[in-house]
Amino acid sequence: MTLRDGRLNVPLHESFKKLGSSVEFDKRLFHEDIKGSEAYTKALCKRGIIKKKEEELILKGLREIEKEIESGKFRFKEEDEDIHMNIERRLFEKIGETAYKLHTGRSRNEQIVLDERLYLMDVTETVKKKLGGLLKAILGLAKRNIEVIVPSYTHLRQAQPVSIAHLLLAYCYALLRGKERFGDFKKRLNTMPLGSGACAGSSIGIDRDFLKKELGFESITRNSIDAVSTRDFIAEFEWICGTLFITFSRMCEDIIILSSEEFSIYTIPDELSTTSSLMPQKKNPDPLELVRGKSARVIGNLFSLMVLMKGIPYTYNRDLQEDKEGLFDTVDNTLLVFDVMTELFRSIKLNKKVIAEKLGESKDLLFATDLVDYLVERGVAFRKAHGIVGQIAKFAVDRGIQLRKIPIDEYKKFCSSFAEDLYEIFSWERSVNRHDVPGGTALNRITEEIKNIESISTSNL
Ligand code: ARG
Numbered sequence: 503m504t505l506r507d508g509r510l511n512v513p514l515h516e517s518f519k520k521l522g523s524s525v526e527f528d529k530r531l532f533h534e535d536i537k538g539s540e541a542y543t544k545a546l547c548k549r550g551i552i553k554k555k556e557e558e559l560i561l562k563g564l565r566e567i568e569k570e571i572e573s574g575k576f577r578f579k580e581e582d583e584d585i586h587m588n589i590e591r592r593l594f595e596k597i598g599e600t601a602y603k604l605h606t607g608r609s610r611n612e613q614i615v616l617d618e619r620l621y622l623m624d625v626t627e628t629v630k631k632k633l634g635g636l637l638k639a640i641l642g643l644a645k646r647n648i649e650v651i652v653p654s655y656t657h658l659r660q661a662q663p664v665s666i667a668h669l670l671l672a673y674c675y676a677l678l679r680g681k682e683r684f685g686d687f688k689k690r691l692n693t694m695p696l697g698s699g700a701c702a703g704s705s706i707g708i709d710r711d712f713l714k715k716e717l718g719f720e721s722i723t724r725n726s727i728d729a730v731s732t733r734d735f736i737a738e739f740e741w742i743c744g745t746l747f748i749t750f751s752r753m754c755e756d757i758i759i760l761s762s763e764e765f766s767i768y769t770i771p772d773e774l775s776t777t778s779s780l781m782p783q784k785k786n787p788d789p790l791e792l793v794r795g796k797s798a799r800v801i802g803n804l805f806s807l808m809v810l811m812k813g814i815p816y817t818y819n820r821d822l823q824e825d826k827e828g829l830f831d832t833v834d835n836t837l838l839v840f841d842v843m844t845e846l847f848r849s850i851k852l853n854k855k856v857i858a859e860k861l862g863e864s865k866d867l868l869f870a871t872d873l874v875d876y877l878v879e880r881g882v883a884f885r886k887a888h889g890i891v892g893q894i895a896k897f898a899v900d901r902g903i904q905l906r907k908i909p910i911d912e913y914k915k916f917c918s919s920f921a922e923d924l925y926e927i928f929s930w931e932r933s934v935n936r937h938d939v940p941g942g943t944a945l946n947r948i949t950e951e952i953k954n955i956e957s958i959s960t961s962n963l
Pocket residue numbers: 524528584610611614818820822823824
């Protein structure tokens with residue numbers, strides 16, 4: 503018996519075969535599908551729909567099928583549409599008519615969301631582990647370089663001196679939020695949909711609590727229509743990945759810029775570089791550019807899913823089949839990119855000598871805000887001090903001199919509150935350490951935050 507031997511009784515038109523078949527991509531859910539079928543078989547037996555002997559026969563058949571798929575011996579057939587029907591067909595080939603009892607009271611509408619939920623439970627754990635590895639690599643780089651001071655940038659123009667670790671910890675906090683989001687997402691994901699039937703709920707009184715325990719879920723879905731209709735758990739996963747990819751993309755952009763000849767703050771290892779087919783001297787950051795490129799696609803996958811969902815009437819509609827390729831693509835690229843990013847932060851080099859030279863020769867306009875603070879501490883109103891230092895900065899730029907080279911008499915012409923001790927502000931360490939608030943770049947604060955990140959990232963979020 504195939505699905506078409508009843509109501510339709512004619513073969514599916516050739517033109518629809520390819521469009522309708524999802525087995526080419528949903529076959530990767532075979533573990534989850536078999537796990538779901540095993541639990542369902544036991545529930546059917548418990549309910550008295552199948553006998554113990556039949557239960558054993560089905561379970562044995564399913565185990566063999568799983569092995570066949572794992573070893574690559576299984577022959578998937580396009581005409582069987584999806585992973586569910588491929589397995590059912592093979593089960594029939596193996597154990598005969600008893601195979602047809604497995605689907606009693608069950609619908610593929612609930613089966614597919616069960617598979618997807620099980621799959622994402624697993625994937626989320628893997629992603630969280632990889633995220634932990636990346637955090638560790640970034641923290642390692644930060645710890646080794648707390649004392650390396652670099653200019654920070656706003657509008658890609660030099661702003662204020664910061665420890666490079668401060669920038670690296672910014673990445674860490676974005677990643678930690680990702681980890682936290684996955685944890686929170688799992689609470690909603692961890693809900694068992696089986697027993698929802700096609701849309702109205704099981705008509706054979708299947709024991710949903712038994713299924714929940716058997717499959718290791720925390721709770722069961724509370725509305726059968728919602729259970730088969732929603733894909734918001736997939737959208738949520740894709741959003742978390744998309745948000746992580748925005749961070750990956752920006753980290754890569756930072757490193758591409760800061761490793762360019764003009765900046766030379768980082769050196770990307772040769773193993774993560776490429777060259778040009780024409781210009782033999784080139785060392786290009788292609789892997790980082792590709793991560794930036796992948797982010798477009800991962801964000802795109804989220805958008806296609808949301809657009810896919812927005813116009814479908816409740817409950818299940820076949821459009822929903824289109825949720826999978828984007829999801830798998832997002833999962834594959836997320837796992838891949840975590841490995842690249844982790845390797846990058848493990849092996850990237852900071853050019854401390856170049857950084858020191860650059861800071862030394864850089865116009866000390868980076869101290870302008872410290873100069874404003876100096877005046878403010880001596881009672882000048884901030885807005886006035888800002889204007890005065892602005893004029894001094896212009897004076898220095900116009901004459902091509904450093905702020906620290908302007909004589910005190912000259913400073914006094916701008917504001918009588920200046921005194922000899924103003925020259926003490928021209929120290930990178932002093933400037934950095936003055937930003938001594940929780941979350942600031944003062945070195946003691948960074949040490950504090952490293953400890954904080956280490957303890958959060960090892961806790962089970
Ligand atoms: N391949 C389908 C999907 O991914 C499985 C559910 C099919 N259900 C149905 N009523 N045709 O959504």
